[in-house]
Amino acid sequence: MSKTNGRMILNLMLHNAGSHRGAWRHASTKVEEIHDIKHFQRLAQKAEAARIDSLFLADGLSVEVKAVQHGPIFGFEPLTLLSAIAAVTENIGLIATMSTSFNEPYNVARLFASLDHISGGRAGWNMVTTGVQRTAHNFGMEQLPSHSHRYARAQEFADVVLKLWDSWEEDALVQDKVSGIYANANKVHDIHHQGTYFTVRGALNIMRPPQGRPILVQAGASDEGKNLAARYAELIFTVQHTIEEARLFYQDVKARTAKEGRSPGSIKILPGLHVIVGATEAEAREKASELSELGSIERSVMSLSNLLGIDFSVYGLDDPFPELPESTQVNAYQTFYQMVLNIVQREQLTLREFLTKHWIGNGQLCIAGTAEQIADVMEEWYTTGAADGFSVMPQLSFGGVEDFLDLVVPELQRRGLFPESYTGRTLRENLGL
Numbered sequence: 001m002s003k004t005n006g007r008m009i010l011n012l013m014l015h016n017a018g019s020h021r022g023a024w025r026h027a028s029t030k031v032e033e034i035h036d037i038k039h040f041q042r043l044a045q046k047a048e049a050a051r052i053d054s055l056f057l058a059d060g061l062s063v064e065v066k067a068v069q070h071g072p073i074f075g076f077e078p079l080t081l082l083s084a085i086a087a088v089t090e091n092i093g094l095i096a097t098m099s100t101s102f103n104e105p106y107n108v109a110r111l112f113a114s115l116d117h118i119s120g121g122r123a124g125w126n127m128v129t130t131g132v133q134r135t136a137h138n139f140g141m142e143q144l145p146s147h148s149h150r151y152a153r154a155q156e157f158a159d160v161v162l163k164l165w166d167s168w169e170e171d172a173l174v175q176d177k178v179s180g181i182y183a184n185a186n187k188v189h190d191i192h193h194q195g196t197y198f199t200v201r202g203a204l205n206i207m208r209p210p211q212g213r214p215i216l217v218q219a220g221a222s223d224e225g226k227n228l229a230a231r232y233a234e235l236i237f238t239v240q241h242t243i244e245e246a247r248l249f250y251q252d253v254k255a256r257t258a259k260e261g262r263s264p265g266s267i268k269i270l271p272g273l274h275v276i277v278g279a280t281e282a283e284a285r286e287k288a289s290e291l292s293e294l295g296s297i298e299r300s301v302m303s304l305s306n307l308l309g310i311d312f313s314v315y316g317l318d319d320p321f322p323e324l325p326e327s328t329q330v331n332a333y334q335t336f337y338q339m340v341l342n343i344v345q346r347e348q349l350t351l352r353e354f355l356t357k358h359w360i361g362n363g364q365l366c367i368a369g370t371a372e373q374i375a376d377v378m379e380e381w382y383t384t385g386a387a388d389g390f391s392v393m394p395q396l397s398f399g400g401v402e403d404f405l406d407l408v409v410p411e412l413q414r415r416g417l418f419p420e421s422y423t424g425r426t427l428r429e430n431l432g433l
C-alpha cells in the first residue's frame with residue numbers, strides 16, 4: 001500500500017430500490033417495502049455491522065411528472081429519514097444533501113446541529129448548489145439562478161452556517177442548578193453577518209453540535225465547485241469515469257486545498273462507484289444483464305437531459321450523439337456535462353449506445369464482478385492517487401447492499417485497506433479528520 005494516511009473511506013449511498021433505474025422491477029426487490037422506514041433502518045444496521053463510515057442521501061427538490069411512471073424518485077426528506085436511522089444505530093455517519101440555492105443558512109445550521117445532537121456527533125452536510133431548472137419553479141422563480149450566482153451564494157451560505165455553529169462556545173452550557181445559570185451568556189454570540197446574499201444577526205437557537213462542526217461534504221466538479229470544496233469541504237462526492245481522469249481531479253483538488261491554506265489530507269475524495277457483486281464473474285454479469293433489460297431508455301433520456309440542461313428527447317436515439325458546446329456555457333451540472341463530453345469525444349456513439357453503455361450510473365465508474373475483482377479496482381484507485389475512498393452505490397438495494405457488505409468489505413479488510421471496527425466516538429473522529 002503506497003498510502004500513508006491509513007485507510008480507505010467507505011460512504012454508502014442509500015437508495016429506495018438500488019442505484020440502477022430498473023432496480024425496482026428486479027425479482028429480488030420487495031417493491032412494497034421501498035418506502036418503508038424499516039427497509040432503510042435494516043440497511044443502515046447492516047452497513048454499521050460491516051463498519052461502513054457513513055450513509056449518504058442525495059436529494060432533489062422537484063419531480064418531473066412524466067418520469068414517475070418509470071420508477072421511484074427521491075422519497076423521504078433526508079434529515080427526517082436520517083433522524084429515524086440515528087435512533088437505531090450508534091456509530092455510522094449520517095450525511096444528508098441540502099441545497100444552498102433553495103434554503104436559508106439559519107435553518108440549515110439548525111437542522112444539522114439537531115441531527116448531530118440526535119445522533120451523538122454523526123452528522124454531515126452535502127452542500128449542493130442544485131442544477132435543475134425545474135426546481136426554480138417550486139421556489140417562486142422563473143429561472144434557475146446562474147451557475148456563478150449559485151456558487152457565490154453557496155460560499156457565503158457555508159460561511160454563515162459555520163459562524164452559526166461556532167456561535168456557541170464549547171463550554172457555553174453550564175447547567176448549574178445551584179447558581180441558577182443554565183448557559184453562560186458571555187459564551188453565546190450573535191454573529192452579525194452582513195453579506196451579499198444574507199443578513200443574519202443571530203446566535204444559533206441550539207447549543208454547539210457534538211462535533212463542533214458537522215462534516216462538510218461537496219459534490220460538483222466545475223471550477224467554482226472545486227474552489228468551494230477547497231475552501232470548506234472535508235469530503236467530496238465526485239463522479240469520475242476513468243482512473244486517469246480521477247487522478248487529475250484528485251491532484252487538482254488537493255492543490256487547490258493547499259492554496260486555501262489547508263492541509264491536502266484534510267479533504268477526502270470519494271468517487272462514486274456503482275457495483276454489482278457476484279459469487280462468480282458470470283453471476284455478476286448475469287445480474288447486470290437482467291438489470292439492463294429492466295431499465296427504461298426514455299427515463300435515461302430524461303435524466304441525461306436534466307443533468308446536462310439540454311433536451312435530448314428531440315434527437316433520434318440511433319443518430320450520432322449530438323454536438324455539445326463548451327461546458328463553461330452550461331447552467332446545469334458542468335461535472336456531468338464535462339464527463340459526457342470526454343466520453344463522446346473519445347468514442348463515436350449514437351445516443352442509444354451512449355445511454356446503454358455509459359449512463360447506467362450517470363457516467364460514474366460501474367463494476368460488475370466478484371469481490372476480488374471489485375476490490376482490485378478499488379485498491380488500484382486508492383493506492384495510486386485517484387481516490388481516498390468511495391461513495392458506493394449498489395445497483396440493487398435488496399440483496400445487492402448485503403453482497404457488497406458481506407463479500408467486498410471483508411476482502412478490503414483482508415487486504416488491510418479498510419478497518420474492522422470504529423475507533424472514534426463521532427464521524428469526524430472515525431474519519432480521522
Ligand SMILES: Cc1cc2nc3c(=O)[nH]c(=O)nc-3n(C[C@H](O)[C@H](O)[C@H](O)COP(=O)(O)O)c2cc1C
Nearest residue numbers: 058059128129130131219220221222225333334335
Ligand atoms: C456526484 C454528484 C452528486 C450530486 N448530488 C446532488 C444532489 O443529491 N442534489 C442536488 O441538488 N445536487 C447534486 N449535485 C449537484 C451539485 O451540487 C451542483 O449543483 C451541480 O453539479 C452543478 O455544479 P457543477 O457545475 O460544479 O457540476 C451533485 C453533483 C455531483 C457531481
